[in-house]
Amino acid sequence: MDTLTSYDELPYDSLPLPETQPDFLAAVAKLHGFDAPDPSRAHILELGCAQGGNLIPLAWRWPESECVGVELSRVQAKAGAAFIAALGISNVRIVHGDLAALPDDLGEFDYIIAHGVFSWVPPAVRQALLNVCRRYLSPRGIAYISFNVEAGWQALQPLRAALIERTPADLPAPQRFQQALRVLDELQAEWSDPGLLKEIAYLRKAAPSYLFHEYLAEFNAPMRFGEFAAQLDAHGLRYIGEAGPRRAVVELEDAWGLMPEGMAGRWMDAEAALDEAHAIRFRRALIARGDAPCAQPPQAAALSGLAFHADLRSDEEIDLDAASEQNFINPAGNRFPIAQPAMKTAAMALSAAYPNALAYPDFAAAARQMLAEYGVAGNIDETVFRDTLFQLVMAHCVMPTVSALSYANEPGERPCAHALARQQANSPNWVVSGARHVALDLDAPGRVLLGMLDGSRTVEELAAAMRRILAKQALDLPLETVGELTRQQLWLFARQGLLVG
Ligand SMILES: C[S@@+](CC[C@H](N)C(=O)[O-])C[C@H]1O[C@@H](n2cnc3c(N)ncnc32)[C@H](O)[C@@H]1O
Incomplete structure (x- = not known):
């Protein structure tokens, strides 16, 4: 219930997450010697999908895929379902429910995504998440689970402890967040540890939901990599690689001639040692069924x-x-x-x-x-x-x-944005996603322009319409200036793969 209430009161920004894209995951798996299913026809499950800001663009990109999201927060699940209905696509649905109590008839999935869930739920749900992976992964399917790592979190625990101690847990989430900002001021004056001060500075600028869910929520359980790998093993799963950016990768110097199966233990130990050496605090693990072919450290x-x-x-x-x-x-x-x-x-x-x-x-x-x-x-x-x-x-x-898609690279005479981009632009609380699954930072006029691009207007007509809209907001600009800004913006949309034809 705590999870449910806090996520309803302070919704997590539901963004496209480039590292969860199945075509990227399949490519990373390939670097690890593992062949994953074709993403364009995949069955994709996202656990804790919020309002679907990550899942819906994937379903849109691959009309032959089948996507299911599961979300415990009723508010977010409803927002996602309404967005999908308005978009009119039928290969994605968001189920309101608990990932620990999934219905039996969900089928098999080639990709299971759980970003920002594993470390932030009660222990029983953590176990349930691994059970879901074992139960629903297809034979060569891949699960993506992100989690907090103890090596990097150890030094941050005093900050979490102080924020929890000095902000009453019974305050509604938004008020508790405000109180936390005041506590950050106090701590900045009291503390001298450079690492903690750096984190305090970061938290001031971070999204409220980030501070709340990492530092105030009841659960944030960083784990050692070795413990994570052991839990996978206990659930009939195995680690196959890392989807996050890496400063260093494991190289097993004397691995020549060893079967991947034989090097697995040493590889896991080396991964754990890397975490300690670099104080890693977050991992994005790729996981396969225990009976799937063994992977290996990434190979150039x-x-x-x-x-x-x-x-x-x-x-x-x-x-x-x-x-x-x-x-x-x-x-x-x-x-x-x-x-x-x-x-x-x-x-x-x-x-x-x-x-x-x-x-x-x-x-x-x-x-x-x-x-x-x-x-x-x-x-x-x-x-x-x-x-x-x-x-x-x-x-x-x-x-x-692994996916060669082709996008229009110029605006054309009557620029037309695809329906997902237009609907994202026209929907408050939704982020516009670029073709490569990145969140685009558009200002209000940019969103208005994108929302208008149904292919019915010439660039000149769009510029004139934008000028009228800006004038209503007391921004009177010469048509020439608005025309230039409009053209620049249209090229930016083309660069992000938002335009068709
Ligand atoms: C930190 S947010 C991450 C949201 C999204 N995956 C992302 O990365 O942007 C965690 C999400 O998991 C959901 N959640 C937590 N426990 C859950 C459970 N038992 N079943 C389904 N969803 C759950 C929360 O409601 C929340 O939307």
Whole structure:
């Protein structure tokens, strides 16, 4: 009941989560030597799906998939069901209910997603979640479970303890959150530990629901990786890989000649050691049935069977003559230094193709061609190229996929956004999701424009309509200015794969 009430009072932002996309999960699994089912026809189950901000765009993208969401909060489940009904698609439904008491007739699932659930529910529900994975996963299906890791959370426990102690648990969630902000001020004045002060600064800017559910909610049970792996084992499941960005990956130096089954124990130990070395606080684990083929630590050689996409820019003038490190930046503001000239051109080629993905051979060819266009001679060192790409993929600078989708890359004469984007734009409390399952940060005029793009208006008519709308809000701009802003916004929509035709 506590979970139910707090989530109703302070709903979790229901966002598309790129790391949960089945085409990405299948690609990561492939890096681990595991073949997962085709995402475009998959049966997908999301546990604790909130209002469906993650699940509905997946169902929309793959009309032949069958998607089911389960959500304990009645408010959120109802909001999701209403959104689906208005969108008029029939391959997704949200069930209001407890994941620990699922109906028998749900069928089998190729992908089971549980993000932000495992560590934040009572112990019995945690066990039930693993049971659901064992019971409903198809033979080669993959479950994604994110959880808090003890290695990184140990140092943060005093902050959680202080916030819980100084904010009465019987206050309604919004008031308790306000009280917590005041406590953060007190703690900032009282404490000197740099790690805790950094976290306090982060919490001030984080979404209210994040602070609430990590620091005030009754359950937040970080776990050691070893304990997590043991629990999988006890439930007839096995770890097959990590879907989160990684600073380092396990390499088993003397693994040559070992069957994957034989290296599993050492691999698990090495993963646990990595958590300690890097104070990891969050994991996104990929899991298969215990009777599925064994996986292994990620291998760069598997990259050649995948495609890639990346939305990158650089503020520097790219130097292709020297192997000097230059920063490429993703929309989240993360910086990725790249030194190899061929990888710099590859990053540029990927960014130019975004949101489309390039298959490995096309990707390497595009890098070669761009090098030639810039007049840089010399062959690409394939091994360095592949190993550099591997690092960038592990860091989530470049995202791997198994799914080659194709998107319109310009607005056209009468721009038309797909129905999901228009409905998201027109619905308060819904985030607009880009083609690559990212949350788009649109301002109010951007949402209004997107909501209007039903293909009936020319760019000039759209600009005139936007001008009238802005004028009503006391923002009187010349038509030329509004026209320019409108065109810029339309190109941005095209870049995010929101336009059709
Ligand atoms: C932290 S939120 C995460 C929401 C979403 N998965 C995300 O990552 O944005 C946890 C969600 O799990 C739901 N939940 C908690 N216990 C549940 C249970 N026993 N059965 C189904 N849903 C549950 C909550 O209502 C809430 O919407």
